[in-house]
Amino acid sequence: MLPEFLRYDFMQNAFLATTVIALMGSLVGYFVVLRRQAFGSHALSNIGFAGAAGASLIGAEPMVGLLVFVLGAALLMAWSGRNVGERDVSVGMILMFSLGLGALFINLYSANANAAIGILFGSVFGIDASQIRWITITSLVVLAGLIALFRPLRFSSLNPDAARAKGIPVSLIDTLFLLLLGAASAIAVPVIGALLSFAIFIGPASAAQAWSGRVGIGLALTALLALGEALGGLVISYYANLPASSCIAALSFGLYALSRLTRYGLPISSLSRSSG
Amino acid sequence: MADEPLIHARDIAAGKGSASVFEALSFTIAPGSFTALVGPNGAGKTSLFETLLGLVPLHAGTLAVMGDKPRRARRHIAYVPQASRLLHDDALIGREFVSAAYQAHRWGMPLPNRRRQRSRVVDAALETVDASDLARRRLSTLSGGQRQRLLIAQALVNDPHLILLDEPLSQLDPAARDRIVSVADALARRGIAVIFSTHDINPVLQVCDQVLYLAGGRGRAGRVDEIICDSTLSELYGTSMRVISEGGRRFVFEGSQRRLRAVGQ
Numbered sequence: 001m002l003p004e005f006l007r008y009d010f011m012q013n014a015f016l017a018t019t020v021i022a023l024m025g026s027l028v029g030y031f032v033v034l035r036r037q038a039f040g041s042h043a044l045s046n047i048g049f050a051g052a053a054g055a056s057l058i059g060a061e062p063m064v065g066l067l068v069f070v071l072g073a074a075l076l077m078a079w080s081g082r083n084v085g086e087r088d089v090s091v092g093m094i095l096m097f098s099l100g101l102g103a104l105f106i107n108l109y110s111a112n113a114n115a116a117i118g119i120l121f122g123s124v125f126g127i128d129a130s131q132i133r134w135i136t137i138t139s140l141v142v143l144a145g146l147i148a149l150f151r152p153l154r155f156s157s158l159n160p161d162a163a164r165a166k167g168i169p170v171s172l173i174d175t176l177f178l179l180l181l182g183a184a185s186a187i188a189v190p191v192i193g194a195l196l197s198f199a200i201f202i203g204p205a206s207a208a209q210a211w212s213g214r215v216g217i218g219l220a221l222t223a224l225l226a227l228g229e230a231l232g233g234l235v236i237s238y239y240a241n242l243p244a245s246s247c248i249a250a251l252s253f254g255l256y257a258l259s260r261l262t263r264y265g266l267p268i269s270s271l272s273r274s275s276g
Numbered sequence: 277m278a279d280e281p282l283i284h285a286r287d288i289a290a291g292k293g294s295a296s297v298f299e300a301l302s303f304t305i306a307p308g309s310f311t312a313l314v315g316p317n318g319a320g321k322t323s324l325f326e327t328l329l330g331l332v333p334l335h336a337g338t339l340a341v342m343g344d345k346p347r348r349a350r351r352h353i354a355y356v357p358q359a360s361r362l363l364h365d366d367a368l369i370g371r372e373f374v375s376a377a378y379q380a381h382r383w384g385m386p387l388p389n390r391r392r393q394r395s396r397v398v399d400a401a402l403e404t405v406d407a408s409d410l411a412r413r414r415l416s417t418l419s420g421g422q423r424q425r426l427l428i429a430q431a432l433v434n435d436p437h438l439i440l441l442d443e444p445l446s447q448l449d450p451a452a453r454d455r456i457v458s459v460a461d462a463l464a465r466r467g468i469a470v471i472f473s474t475h476d477i478n479p480v481l482q483v484c485d486q487v488l489y490l491a492g493g494r495g496r497a498g499r500v501d502e503i504i505c506d507s508t509l510s511e512l513y514g515t516s517m518r519v520i521s522e523g524g525r526r527f528v529f530e531g532s533q534r535r536l537r538a539v540g541q
Binding site for chain 2: 034147148149150151152154155156158159161162163164165166167168209210213214215
């Protein structure tokens with residue numbers, strides 16, 4: 001009945017985790033791209049690395065360390081500046097400090113360097129049933145939060161000044177969104193890897209926005225592309241015996257490149273246009 | 277009731293910190309009127325808008341917006357920021373941008389059964405600003421004037437009684453300026469009061485009912501002739517000012533007859 005690769009428990013877990021992460025992460029990612037917070041998203045995942053390493057060091061559950069670090073960093077980012085430009089530097093500084101901490105924790109916890117590689121690049125085939133539970137519950141919370149915030153978030157992403165004038169609590173919504181993004185990053189890190197979270201959060205959403213100028217269609221397309229690339233990556237990884245994260249990252253980049261090509265043409269032609 | 281002013285401000289002073297950006301400012305805004313809010317950069321035009329919206333605290337005076345406190349009246353007011361304040365490579369189409377404001381203060385997702393109503397409101401708003409042709413165009417492909425019209429359309433979907441246009445002419449070419457002015461004039465004729473901030477009075481000289489001039493921490497409201505004249509502007513700027521009328525336009529200069537320096541052009 002089942003295809004060969006789904007006969008193993010670890011493959012079933014991997015499929016389940018990847019499906020949930022791809023759907024939830026990419027939908028959050030749609031708003032990340034709309035709000036131009038890609039750097040913040042990248043930073044949050046990488047900060048998770050320090051949290052997981054720290055938790056391992058003191059013998060706690062890595063997922064708890066991830067959540068604590070990432071949510072703390074999300075709050076710091078929210079308070080660090082109102083406009084994107086001034087936030088760029090502070091996000092980078094928070095990221096730098098966390099990576100420094102991460103390096104320290106790994107250094108102190110030299111027993112298992114493989115754990116660090118797992119956090120940085122993901123270990124989707126190492127996901128167990130208890131992690132699946134974590135991932136599913138957190139994803140449902142994040143999606144519920146996204147649905148609750150949908151209308152004010154969409155408006156304040158597109159026109160923050162007008163939203164503030166309407167009495168919409170723009171800063172609060174910004175903070176809540178960063179917390180949702182933080183929670184989403186925390187559960188995505190063990191699956192896709194801190195360094196490769198762009199593949200889920202940014203790749204599908206930016207391709208979808210290149211192909212559709214509508215929010216509804218864009219969100220549906222984002223979820224579909226994310227699912228396709230994530231599950232496709234797993235299958236390729238199984239048959240070609242390549243790391244799953246690498247396959248997902250390659251598919252994500254391929255989609256992104258394709259969306260740029262179909263929308264803007266070859267880079268050569270845009271170069272000649274801008275110089276002419 | 278119809279003659280009751282939308283805004284009644286008496287001797288107001290306001291500012292973000294403890295210092296006031298302007299003081300002793302009095303004016304009224306009548307329903308469906310067109311007010312030109314004029315003054316040099318930094319004179320407090322945006323701060324005045326924020327005061328009317330209840331975002332900046334009042335330090336002195338009384339301010340009634342639709343007979344109520346500004347914070348409570350602001351759902352009937354729409355604020356339109358400068359187009360240049362928006363992100364530049366936005367991938368959404370005009371229609372989606374405009375409809376994002378519809379009931380945006382409510383939590384949750386829009387209900388599918390309200391779709392037709394929302395669609396009608398958005399179509400009407402696009403038509404009002406003469407931007408139906410921009411509905412399917414991506415924002416990234418639009419000019420400054422086209423974006424400005426979409427911003428105004430977005431402000432209209434919540435059915436405001438008053439619309440605050442913050443420097444809508446900045447960075448536009450003359451043809452686009454004329455178009456924005458006629459869109460704003462049409463709004464006033466439909467009964468939506470307009471406060472139109474600009475550092476140059478000339479583009480709105482023919483359409484404005486009153487001028488609210490801010491300079492030097494003070495402000496005066498009145499007819500164009502009462503405000504854009506040597507005596508009022510000299511008083512506001514606290515130095516000798518000259519107004520020269522030429523070909524239906526007014527030019528404001530600073531200084532004596534011998535050494536004139538153009539202001540606000």
